[in-house]
Amino acid sequence: MRQDKTTFNPDNYCLVYEEVMTCQETRNIFKEFLKENMAEEPLLYLDECEKYKVEYAKLKEKFHGLSLMVKRSSSVGNVSDLGNETSGKEWDKNQLTKLFVNLKGIIDEFIVEEATKELNLSSVRQWTIMEWQIIEAMMNGFEQDSSNLELSNNLYRKLDINVLFEKVDLVVMIDLKMDQFPRFIRSNLARKFLLEKGEHFT
Amino acid sequence: MGNIVVSPHDKEGQHHMMATPTSNNPNGGSAATAKNKSEITVLLLGAGESGKSTLFKQVQFFHGVGITHDQERIELIEIVRLNVLENAKNLVAATQHLNIPIEQPENRETAKLIINSLNTNDLEDPSWSKRLYSLWKDAGIQKAYENREKFQLYDSTEYLFENLDRICSDKYVPTVVDVIRTRTKTIGITDMKFDVGDGKQLRLVDVGGQRNERRKWIHFFNTVDAVVFLTSLSEFDLNLYEDNGYWRVKESLRVFNEVVNNALFYKVPFVLLFNKRDLFEKKIATKSFSKYFSGFNEAEEKNPVACIEYMTKLFLNEITEHPLDTVSVKTLSAIDHDNSKQVFEEVKQFIMTQQHRE
Numbered sequence: 001m002r003q004d005k006t007t008f009n010p011d012n013y014c015l016v017y018e019e020v021m022t023c024q025e026t027r028n029i030f031k032e033f034l035k036e037n038m039a040e041e042p043l044l045y046l047d048e049c050e051k052y053k054v055e056y057a058k059l060k061e062k063f064h065g066l067s068l069m070v071k072r073s074s075s076v077g078n079v080s081d082l083g084n085e086t087s088g089k090e091w092d093k094n095q096l097t098k099l100f101v102n103l104k105g106i107i108d109e110f111i112v113e114e115a116t117k118e119l120n121l122s123s124v125r126q127w128t129i130m131e132w133q134i135i136e137a138m139m140n141g142f143e144q145d146s147s148n149l150e151l152s153n154n155l156y157r158k159l160d161i162n163v164l165f166e167k168v169d170l171v172v173m174i175d176l177k178m179d180q181f182p183r184f185i186r187s188n189l190a191r192k193f194l195l196e197k198g199e200h201f202t
Numbered sequence: 203m204g205n206i207v208v209s210p211h212d213k214e215g216q217h218h219m220m221a222t223p224t225s226n227n228p229n230g231g232s233a234a235t236a237k238n239k240s241e242i243t244v245l246l247l248g249a250g251e252s253g254k255s256t257l258f259k260q261v262q263f264f265h266g267v268g269i270t271h272d273q274e275r276i277e278l279i280e281i282v283r284l285n286v287l288e289n290a291k292n293l294v295a296a297t298q299h300l301n302i303p304i305e306q307p308e309n310r311e312t313a314k315l316i317i318n319s320l321n322t323n324d325l326e327d328p329s330w331s332k333r334l335y336s337l338w339k340d341a342g343i344q345k346a347y348e349n350r351e352k353f354q355l356y357d358s359t360e361y362l363f364e365n366l367d368r369i370c371s372d373k374y375v376p377t378v379v380d381v382i383r384t385r386t387k388t389i390g391i392t393d394m395k396f397d398v399g400d401g402k403q404l405r406l407v408d409v410g411g412q413r414n415e416r417r418k419w420i421h422f423f424n425t426v427d428a429v430v431f432l433t434s435l436s437e438f439d440l441n442l443y444e445d446n447g448y449w450r451v452k453e454s455l456r457v458f459n460e461v462v463n464n465a466l467f468y469k470v471p472f473v474l475l476f477n478k479r480d481l482f483e484k485k486i487a488t489k490s491f492s493k494y495f496s497g498f499n500e501a502e503e504k505n506p507v508a509c510i511e512y513m514t515k516l517f518l519n520e521i522t523e524h525p526l527d528t529v530s531v532k533t534l535s536a537i538d539h540d541n542s543k544q545v546f547e548e549v550k551q552f553i554m555t556q557q558h559r560e
Contacts (some may be wrong), residue, residue: 034390037390037391037392038390038391038418038421039389039390039391039410040390042389113413118414118417119414120387120389120410120412120414120415120444121444122354122443122444122446123354123446125444174284174288175387175389176389177280177281177284178281178284178386178387179386179387179388179389180389180390182274182277182278182281183392185277186274
């Protein structure tokens, strides 16, 4: 956000995508705009993913029995240390299953063809579904033998949506940023918000 | 519907009035009330990448909104550069899928950077103009480009690569043509309004075209006063973005059928626009048109008028419900400013005339 004059005029301000998305207040206004324009599913998808990521990180902490510093956007690298020091431990079957069910919920709601909030994905959809099928097969194996630590670790790693949804996230980001966001910053909703918030909003 | 005899493309760009007027349809759509409305809603429909948003941007431009202002085009710098990167990535990925090696070692280095780390901010550095252009001219990339019907690539690729020296500069401000040429997949809906005289306003509604987006169309079908359906003439050798393996022409015909025969549109003026005439004429010069249409006479395949006539018949044969005298067919090159202006003016006149007939 930048300001050119001392008197407040929303035309002199420019909303930046990354800032709008990280501030809950502006994110909600953007969501309202998207809803009016029948394009809210990408943002709803991102919301669900963030909730999931929190659950995902929690489970890892619990498994390690110590509170690791898990970054919100933790990458695969952080998970790869699982395995060696974990002998004798077992994943909580219920919690790993719950994670799987949560992820299935996102897949069913946003990714599969004809989903109620199907995202506008290209071949990325087919690719993601194929990866998901691998996870489903692993889940079947896990249900039969939840004490198999290697399988459990692999399953947990596969349930990391920073990997599974990497391509989806890119499409969603590009669509929001290129199509709806430029229209949002010119919208009455965004102008009204800037007028109300005035110079205090940074 | 039997055989429809049409003269699909006449040079004057006039619409084609079909016989069989049916004005006493009991399921009359919304147009019945349109005469007294102060707002005429015109819906742009069509499958993905048929040119709806390009036409929409052109109409915005004629009416002095959006991209005419410097500030608004500055905000689009990143979008143009994202297009450059996406095109470059798609081409590099295609050389891998098609097993065509990139020939020059320095271009292979560039390709690696494009796939792994290059972002839009990097393109401020003019050295990228030379590197990307060199990659574009690489024999391997050019060979992949010649085979572009085998993968998904935007129509704007060549234009963007030929304009890299402007785009890769910290002084870059997108031109109107850059904005028109930039591909942005539309999600959801967007609209604009402008005066058309008689105290009336025309509301033009643009929508996304892929399968998931089409499920949203139905929400505003009952408030529509006219439909402009776009289809791309140059898609005859292409498959769908959302379903690679599904022929685009088949999809367009299917969508057209569903829309034109929708009961809500029985009384609504309907315009069918065959878009991308420019690309189409270039394409048939080097590619076989008849290969894709068994019913088409091969001897005529280099004649654009004959090809368009055939396509027109194909589409009009889908019409089983809509009265043909309220259907108009035209060709368009939506990236061409003057042509868009002329065709849209004709479309507007057609719609207004139909409104008065009510």
